[in-house]
Amino acid sequence: MGRVIPLEDVRETGQKLQPLLDLVSDDLEAINRIILDKAVSDVDMIPELAHHLIDSGGKRLRPMLALASAKLCGYGGNGHIRTASAVEFMHTATLLHDDVVDESATRRGRKTARMIWGNQASVLVGDFLLGQAFKMFVDVGSLTVLRIMSNAAATIAEGEVMQLAAAKNTSTTEDDYLSIINSKTAALFSAAAESGAALAQRPTEEQAALRSYGKNLGLAFQLVDDALDYAGDSSRLGKSVGDDFREGKITLPVILSFRRGSNDERQFWNRTIAEGEIADGDLEHAVSLMRKHKAIEATFERARSYGSIARDALAIFPASREKDALEQVIGFCISRTH
Numbered sequence: 251m252g253r254v255i256p257l258e259d260v261r262e263t264g265q266k267l268q269p270l271l272d273l274v275s276d277d278l279e280a281i282n283r284i285i286l287d288k289a290v291s292d293v294d295m296i297p298e299l300a301h302h303l304i305d306s307g308g309k310r311l312r313p314m315l316a317l318a319s320a321k322l323c324g325y326g327g328n329g330h331i332r333t334a335s336a337v338e339f340m341h342t343a344t345l346l347h348d349d350v351v352d353e354s355a356t357r358r359g360r361k362t363a364r365m366i367w368g369n370q371a372s373v374l375v376g377d378f379l380l381g382q383a384f385k386m387f388v389d390v391g392s393l394t395v396l397r398i399m400s401n402a403a404a405t406i407a408e409g410e411v412m413q414l415a416a417a418k419n420t421s422t423t424e425d426d427y428l429s430i431i432n433s434k435t436a437a438l439f440s441a442a443a444e445s446g447a448a449l450a451q452r453p454t455e456e457q458a459a460l461r462s463y464g465k466n467l468g469l470a471f472q473l474v475d476d477a478l479d480y481a482g483d484s485s486r487l488g489k490s491v492g493d494d495f496r497e498g499k500i501t502l503p504v505i506l507s508f509r510r511g512s513n514d515e516r517q518f519w520n521r522t523i524a525e526g527e528i529a530d531g532d533l534e535h536a537v538s539l540m541r542k543h544k545a546i547e548a549t550f551e552r553a554r555s556y557g558s559i560a561r562d563a564l565a566i567f568p569a570s571r572e573k574d575a576l577e578q579v580i581g582f583c584i585s586r587t588h
Contacts, residue, residue, distance in 0.1 A: 409433025
């Protein structure tokens with residue numbers, strides 16, 4: 251049952267992503283088939299719930315990084331397809347878990363699985379997908395890839411716990427925030443990018459370069475995501491602007507606005523974020539404070555800085571179609587509107 255979003259839907263995400271899509275389009279079709287096959291279970295709720303999220307769209311960015319890095323490193327087998335499929339399952343599992351932790355009502359413009367099937371089912375199906383992912387990693391037969399992905403899974407879970415501890419805490423520092431997004435988001439970007447070099451058994455410096463590329467790309471991606479929650483267009487984001495504000499999430503725009511604000515402004519953040527007392531007009535006031543203190547602008551600027559580090563990480567690789575595609579992804583992550 252179910253379907254995977256066709257490639258033409260993914261292609262709407264922007265011209266900067268087109269070189270990567272062109273590079274991996276054939277492999278993406280194979281990934282779609284694997285996803286449909288591995289999301290099957292005799293327990294009816296599992297495929298129903300899994301496909302609710304899988305079919306809702308998404309850029310397939312993380313699996314595409316795994317595919318492109320394998321091509322960049324001259325990998326000649328087919329393990330990269332199964333690896334990329336497993337990466338997508340890992341990502342989907344984290345989204346299911348994340349929505350439960352954050353008590354999110356919508357994702358990609360649709361009700362979250364937890365709103366339809368409940369928190370318990372969402373967590374357990376997320377666990378099922380994570381288990382399927384690691385079965386695929388084992389099938390790939392690379393202990394190095396298995397180690398990379400196991401480390402990433404543990405790091406992502408740590409990031410979730412770190413975010414939970416920081417929720418509604420206005421004393422959270424920028425360093426704390428960066429540690430959270432490095433674990434929650436950048437870890438899987440990094441693992442996906444490094445996997446190609448590991449599969450191709452490339453030298454340590456190339457594996458390290460792709461690991462750094464993925465990490466810094468992931469940091470840039472999340473910084474932009476957090477800025478768009480206050481500066482984006484809800485019709486393009488697939489969620490309501492200000493969801494992070496309503497959920498009491500401590501993101502960089504909030505941290506910078508709090509640090510740069512007056513005592514009265516800090517009291518506003520404590521009331522709305524820490525105490526959760528949000529009144530009509532508070533979101534608009536929050537955005538106005540962020541603009542006053544250039545917090546959104548600074549968040550985008552930091553994203554561009556991490557994008558530059560990601561670009562420099564690729565410098566050790568010779569010019570190629572694959573390298574160009576990976577460089578174009580940086581521009582997409584920084585300039586995207588959703």
